[in-house]
Amino acid sequence: MTVTNSNGNADSATATITRAxxxxxxxxxxxxxxxxxxxxxxxxxxxxxxxxxxxxxxxLNTIDIPVVVVNATGCLEVATTRYxxxxxxxxxxxxxxxxxxxxxxxxxxxxxxxxxxxxxxxELGFELPGEVRVVVFGGDGGTYDIGLQAxxxxxxxxxxxxxxxxxxxxxxxxxxxxSGATPPLxxxxxxxxxxxxxxxxxxxxxxxxxxxxxxxxxxxxxSISHWQDLVRKVEAALRADGPSFLNVxxxxxxxxxxxxxxxxxxxxxxxxxxFWPLYEVVEGEYRLNALPKKPKPVxxxxxxxxxxxxxxxxxxRHLLDELQLQVDREWEKLLRRCEGRVLEV
Amino acid sequence: MLEIRIHGRGGQGAVIASKxxxxxxxxxxxxxxxxxxxxxxxxxxxxxxxxxxxxxxxxVRCQIYEPDxxxxxxxxxxxxxxxxQGLKPGGLVLINSERPPEAFSLGDYRIATVDAGAIALxxxxxxxxxxxxxxxxxxxxxxxxxxxxxDAVLEEIAESVPLGAEANRAAAREAYERVRLPAPxxxxxxx
Amino acid sequence: xSAIVVPKLEEAELLTGAQAVAHAMRQIEPDxxxxxxxxxxxPIIEEFSQMVADGLCDSEIINVESEHSAMSAxxxxxxxGARVMTATASQGLALMIEILYIAASMxxxxxxxxxxxxxxxxxxxxxxxxxxxxxxxSGAVQIFAENAQEAYDYTLMAxxxxxxxxxxxxxxxxxxxxxxxxxxxxxxxxxDELVKEFVGYYRPLHPLLNVQRxxxxxxxxxxxxxxxxxxxxxxxxxxxxxxxxxxxxxxxxATGRGYRGYFEVYGLEDARFALVALGSTAGTxxxxxxxLRDRGQKVGLLKPWLFxxxxxxxxxxxxKEVEAVAVLDRALSFGSWGPLYEEVASALYPSDNRPRLHxxxxxxxxxxxxxxxxxRALTLIQDxxxxxxxxxxxxxA
Numbered sequence: 038m039t040v041t042n043s044n045g046n047a048d049s050a051t052a053t054i055t056r057a058x059x060x061x062x063x064x065x066x067x068x069x070x071x072x073x074x075x076x077x078x079x080x081x082x083x084x085x086x087x088x089x090x091x092x093x094x095x096x097l098n099t100i101d102i103p104v105v106v107v108n109a110t111g112c113l114e115v116a117t118t119r120y121x122x123x124x125x126x127x128x129x130x131x132x133x134x135x136x137x138x139x140x141x142x143x144x145x146x147x148x149x150x151x152x153x154x155x156x157x158x159x160e161l162g163f164e165l166p167g168e169v170r171v172v173v174f175g176g177d178g179g180t181y182d183i184g185l186q187a188x189x190x191x192x193x194x195x196x197x198x199x200x201x202x203x204x205x206x207x208x209x210x211x212x213x214x215x216s217g218a219t220p221p222l223x224x225x226x227x228x229x230x231x232x233x234x235x236x237x238x239x240x241x242x243x244x245x246x247x248x249x250x251x252x253x254x255x256x257x258x259x260s261i262s263h264w265q266d267l268v269r270k271v272e273a274a275l276r277a278d279g280p281s282f283l284n285v286x287x288x289x290x291x292x293x294x295x296x297x298x299x300x301x302x303x304x305x306x307x308x309x310x311x312f313w314p315l316y317e318v319v320e321g322e323y324r325l326n327a328l329p330k331k332p333k334p335v336x337x338x339x340x341x342x343x344x345x346x347x348x349x350x351x352x353x354r355h356l357l358d359e360l361q362l363q364v365d366r367e368w369e370k371l372l373r374r375c376e377g378r379v380l381e382v
Numbered sequence: 383m384l385e386i387r388i389h390g391r392g393g394q395g396a397v398i399a400s401k402x403x404x405x406x407x408x409x410x411x412x413x414x415x416x417x418x419x420x421x422x423x424x425x426x427x428x429x430x431x432x433x434x435x436x437x438x439x440x441x442v443r444c445q446i447y448e449p450d451x452x453x454x455x456x457x458x459x460x461x462x463x464x465x466x467q468g469l470k471p472g473g474l475v476l477i478n479s480e481r482p483p484e485a486f487s488l489g490d491y492r493i494a495t496v497d498a499g500a501i502a503l504x505x506x507x508x509x510x511x512x513x514x515x516x517x518x519x520x521x522x523x524x525x526x527x528x529x530x531x532x533d534a535v536l537e538e539i540a541e542s543v544p545l546g547a548e549a550n551r552a553a554a555r556e557a558y559e560r561v562r563l564p565a566p567x568x569x570x571x572x573x
Numbered sequence: 574x575s576a577i578v579v580p581k582l583e584e585a586e587l588l589t590g591a592q593a594v595a596h597a598m599r600q601i602e603p604d605x606x607x608x609x610x611x612x613x614x615x616p617i618i619e620e621f622s623q624m625v626a627d628g629l630c631d632s633e634i635i636n637v638e639s640e641h642s643a644m645s646a647x648x649x650x651x652x653x654g655a656r657v658m659t660a661t662a663s664q665g666l667a668l669m670i671e672i673l674y675i676a677a678s679m680x681x682x683x684x685x686x687x688x689x690x691x692x693x694x695x696x697x698x699x700x701x702x703x704x705x706x707x708x709x710x711s712g713a714v715q716i717f718a719e720n721a722q723e724a725y726d727y728t729l730m731a732x733x734x735x736x737x738x739x740x741x742x743x744x745x746x747x748x749x750x751x752x753x754x755x756x757x758x759x760x761x762x763x764x765d766e767l768v769k770e771f772v773g774y775y776r777p778l779h780p781l782l783n784v785q786r787x788x789x790x791x792x793x794x795x796x797x798x799x800x801x802x803x804x805x806x807x808x809x810x811x812x813x814x815x816x817x818x819x820x821x822x823x824x825x826x827a828t829g830r831g832y833r834g835y836f837e838v839y840g841l842e843d844a845r846f847a848l849v850a851l852g853s854t855a856g857t858x859x860x861x862x863x864x865l866r867d868r869g870q871k872v873g874l875l876k877p878w879l880f881x882x883x884x885x886x887x888x889x890x891x892x893k894e895v896e897a898v899a900v901l902d903r904a905l906s907f908g909s910w911g912p913l914y915e916e917v918a919s920a921l922y923p924s925d926n927r928p929r930l931h932x933x934x935x936x937x938x939x940x941x942x943x944x945x946x947x948x949r950a951l952t953l954i955q956d957x958x959x960x961x962x963x964x965x966x967x968x969x970a
Contacts, residue, residue: 103784107649118792128781130652131791132675136645142635143607143649143657148782150604150633151655161654162776163783187645190638401587401757408587408759416587417756420699420939439579439759442860443752443853444943 061269061382062099070098074126081117081124086297088261088287088304089113089203095264096172096201097127099271103166105130105144109137109179112210113203135183137175138191138200145171145196170275171198177218178208181244185217192251192280199274199281202244205289213292213344217242220312221363222356224344225292235347235356248282249318255281257317257326261288262304265382266315266326273317286313294343303341310338311368316375323374326381335364384435384529385446389465390455393425395516398543399453400431403520405538406530407435415440428463435529453523454478455498455515466491476526476561478515483564496522496561498553505553507546517543521554522561532558577837578830580722580761588760590721590753594660594686594746595620597728599630600768601684604655604775607635607646611665612698613750614688618660640665644672651681652790654780656732659683662750663690666704670711676743677712678806679791682735682775683743685713686728689852690750691904691938699939700750702851703904705880706912712806713743714813715881717851719837721760724748726830727878729763732772733820739812741778747880749853751939763828771827810882817879835884836877838891840866844873846954847892847928849917850901851877854935854942858901861947872951880913885920892921897929897954901947901966903936910963931959935966943967 062070076097083090089112097104105128108114114131117124132140148169151161158164175184180202188200207225208214215225219237224230228237248256255277257270267285274281288304290297307313310333315326336357339345348357386403390396397418404416412435419430432446448468457479459465466475471490478498479485486493498518508514517539524532536551543550588596591613598606598621608618624630637643643659651657661669666687676683692703705715716731718724724746731744748754763771779788794802817835825831837855840862841847848858855876865872875891877884892898898921902911910918914932921927933950936942946966953959 105653105781105784115793118789120792120794120798123789123792125789126787128784128787129789130649130781132645132648132679133672136642136672139607139637139642139645140649142637142642143605143646143651143655144653144781146605146607146633146635146646147650147653147655147657151782154604154631156774160774160776161780163654163780164785165782166784169782169784186638187642190642193638194635404757405587411582413582413759414587415756415758417752420751420755441856441863442944443756443856445941447943 059269059380059382061265061272067095067098067268070101076104076125076127078124078126080122082119083112083116084291084297086290086300087112088205088289088300091301092201092203092261092267092285092287093174095261095267096271099268100170100172100275103127103169105169105171107131107137107141107144107171107173109173109175109184110134111176111179113174113176115210134179136187137173137179137184139187141171141173141198141200142191142194142196145198173198173200175200175202176210177202177204177206178210178216181217181242185247189247189251192248192253192282195253195279197279199271199283201283201285203285203287205287205292206241207289207292209289209292218244222345222348222360224347230347235353236344245282245284248284251280252321253280253282254278254320255317257282258284258313258315260286260304260308260313260315262301262308263315263327269382270317273319292344294346295341299341303338306333306338306341309333310335311364312338314368314371316371317380322378323371323376324378324380325371325375326379328379328381335361383440384451385449386433386435386451386453387446387449388431388433388453388455389459389463390429390431390516391459392427392429393512394429394455395514396429396431396455399455399516399520400433402517402535402538402542403523403530404433404435405542406520406524406534407433409534409537410530412436413439419445428459449473451527452476453519455519457481460486460488474527476519476523478519482562492564494522494526494561494563496557498522498557501553501556501560505549505556507549507553517550518553518557521557525558525561526563577832578722578726580759582759585759585761587757588721589616589755589757590724590748591616591688591755592620593721593725593760593762594728594748595624596762597725598632598658599624600763600765601656601658601729601732601772602630602769603632603658603684605635605647605650605657606632606659607637607643607650607657608659609637609640609643609661609665611640611662613690613754614660614662614665614686616754617686617688640668641672644669644676647683648672648676648679648681651676651683652679652781654777654782656736656775657681657683658685660686660688662688663692663704667692667707670707673708673711673713673743675791678802680741680806680809681743682741684728684731684735684746685743686724686746686748688750688754689747697938698750700752701903701937701939702747705745705747706904706906708745709881709912712810713745713881714740714810714879715745715747716878717747717880718753719853719855719876721748721753721756721758723878724753725760725762726824726832729768729771730820730824730832733823734813734816736775737816737820738778740809740816742810742813747852752853767827771824814879814882814884832878835879835887836875836891839874839876841873841875841891841895843871845871845896846951847872847895847898848874848901848947848951849877849898849913850874851880851903851913854901854903854947857942857944858947861944861951864944865948865951870951883916883920885916888917888920889924892917892928893924893926895928897931899931899933899950899954901933901935901950905934905937929954929957931961931964933964933966940967
């Protein structure tokens with residue numbers, strides 16, 4: 038780990054930046070883990086270019102101990118468990134759309150109680166593992182919207198589990214209906230662009246900050262494009278003695294409207310344009326995890342996706358400017374919270 | 383079957399009284415049932431509770447509409463509520479009051495009174511505005527009814543009144559001594 | 574005549590139904606209890622929480638933020654491999670319903686005491702059976718208790734019924750809100766060791782926590798398999814009929830408490846006119862039957878303990894000699910007959926000698942259920958010309 042000081046971004050209110058570079062699993066190590074355990078296998082029916090399996094593999098291959106996955110209803114659940122097939126080689130549970138965090142609470146407590154009671158293989162009919170990590174995957178629909186209450190309750194109760202939201206910014210499993218995560222002015226099938234409308238008229242909700250407000254030990258925002266950062270965050274989340282929450286940007290080629298080969302690039306652009314800042318909140322302390330040297334205008338990201346095509350028309354120039362202002366304002370707010378702390382891999 | 387209806391105001395302990403009274407009868411080998419008239423209870427609002435006592439298991443579950451006996455924890459209820467509604471002729475009415483039984487003309491009933499408020503205060507139960515009279519009135523009931531022993535009432539108080547059991551027992555004991563009993567019932571003369 | 578299981582007075586205690594159920598939970602000592610308070614279930618979970626806090630019971634309570642999450646956490650813990658209980662009432666059960674269906678389809682043996690209470694709207698906190706009827710088609714087994722003693726005994730039996738390999742379904746133990754949950758009565762508990770021996774350890778069939786043998790639970794089921802799975806669930810639910818009797822026999826063997834059959838019959842042997850009623854109302858109905866029989870009327874009562882699965886054949890056999898039946902429903906199925914009436918009607922349909930059948934709605938939203946109302950039903954059905962419309966007891970015109 039190296040720590041260096043340098044000057045902050047010119048816009049930043051703070052002058053000193055602390056950079057720390059921790060070691061994370063290498064690609065080779067992740068691949069070895071994948072080879073060894075094959076926790077998540079191919080043959081599922083997620084779309085070509087889908088970002089979700091990229092994220093799932095990164096997460097599962099980061100974890101060295103037994104893991105139990107709880108999945109909210111959504112793309113990942115539907116496409117990986119069509120009976121009688123499954124892509125999962127780890128214990129996996131799906132109950133419903135809005136309750137993944139609550140179901141995970143039950144799994145976590147069950148393990149802890151059976152362990153505490155010292156239940157033997159003879160009593161239970163199976164051997165309890167020495168340790169287990171409960172990981173939840175839910176989309177933005179199942180997390181920002183219909184599952185928010187269950188998530189809030191589980192975070193407040195302090196269960197030791199890691200909730201990972203794969204945020205593709207709309208209900209993509211059912212064909213792109215708007216969610217609380219859909220950015221303003223995006224076209225979705227329920228906020229269509231038309232003669233009288235320019236897409237979603239509302240702001241997106243800041244779920245990462247909502248999670249932070251629960252005062253849990255670890256909250257982070259990540260992107261599938263920055264895999265080392267994601268891997269480090271999964272490790273940090275698993276170390277946390279209590280609930281942890283990761284909000285991972287997960288582009289959807291169908292819903293966003295781009296060529297399947299561009300998924301990672303578009304995710305990266307979201308970070309570089311500062312639309313989707315990478316940061317983490319450890320025991321309440323904010324750290325920035327990506328400080329773009331030359332931030333790009335948000336239009337660079339928007340123009341890659343059909344859902345924003347209408348914003349590129351000359352007559353909508355003012356809307357683009359407004360979005361840029363919003364991004365800048367949010368970025369400034371985040372920088373103030375980070376007080377110059379930057380931790381990049 | 384013996385059916386008792388208890389009238390009180392929210393905060394006086396009518397519901398606890400029903401349970402303690404049922405418990406006292408239960409100690410003496412009776413089958414019992416105790417329950418409140420279920421409502422949203424508010425401090426000061428009229429509260430009703432019921433006790434059934436029998437020599438065999440009790441099947442019926444409805445509220446008591448024709449009680450054999452009444453316990454009235456607050457004499458002002460007599461003005462506010464038709465407390466004797468359905469009371470069987472000659473039935474005992476035990477009222478928490480400093481006045482003598484003759485002061486109440488409620489009809490063809492056996493009226494007994496006890497100054498449970500003063501007794502409760504003397505033993506530090508509740509406040510001047512709201513003395514907790516439920517245990518005192520049960521001591522008086524043991525004497526006035528003659529159907530359950532003071533000992534059973536005292537034992538039940540010791541077991542089921544979590545705070546200040548000793549003061550509550552003392553109040554019950556004193557009320558047992560001080561209850562003012564009715565003149566012999568006219569019905570008894572005719573019998 | 575008296576109740577089937579009469580407590581021994583000298584060994585009994587004075588407990589509310591809620592306390593009796595809490596004691597059953599303490600003795601069962603479930604691993605996980607996710608729960609949310611709601612009147613009139615609240616005293617159950619308050620009593621139980623105190624028992625856990627006092628170290629009398631080694632269970633983990635999850636104080637969730639809603640009944641929806643209570644049921645969801647219950648499914649998670651049950652699938653994981655733990656023994657799970659929860660408890661609720663009314664709106665709470667309504668909020669659980671979505672996940673109760675899933676719990677049944679995932680074959681989670683979760684035991685759930687219900688303090689029966691009317692469903693909103695209008696909002697009301699008192700007893701009726703609209704909450705239980707709402708769960709009718711969920712796939713959960715449903716038992717109704719007449720009194721606190723039955724609520725206690727059936728909560729214990731429910732564990733064995735739920736966890737039986739042929740069944741593996743959630744079991745709701747219905748006890749009337751307030752009338753049972755909040756009334757103190759004579760209850761005889763069993764010794765702790767005896768209960769522990771009777772319920773034994775829970776050995777899950779496909780525990781999620783068995784990481785050596787990973788399972789995918791709750792997968793996406795399309796038209797090519799969904800139907801077969803529902804058929805299996807239907808068969809398992811019917812298996813509960815036989816297992817119910819088996820568990821009753823084992824309970825009697827272990828405790829001497831002889832609950833026998835799907836329902837209790839009271840004065841039915843030579844009855845010309847019969848009542849069918851669930852829950853605490855059966856107590857008042859027994860008192861009415863006693864009184865009318867003293868007056869020479871041949872009347873009787875059939876009180877189902879098991880409502881789901883419904884014991885159609887046994888009920889047909891039990892009612893084959895009567896002339897007329899009054900089925901009492903403590904909730905409405907708007908636009909149709911009451912749910913209990915429909916069961917009795919479908920049970921009697923294949924009979925060659927069908928009695929006249931009438932449906933009475935009663936006691937909605939905690940309306941007090943008096944002997945007069947029940948006597949009225951028994952009197953009305955003696956008239957062969959009584960119209961076959963819904964009759965309402967105890968309601969103002």
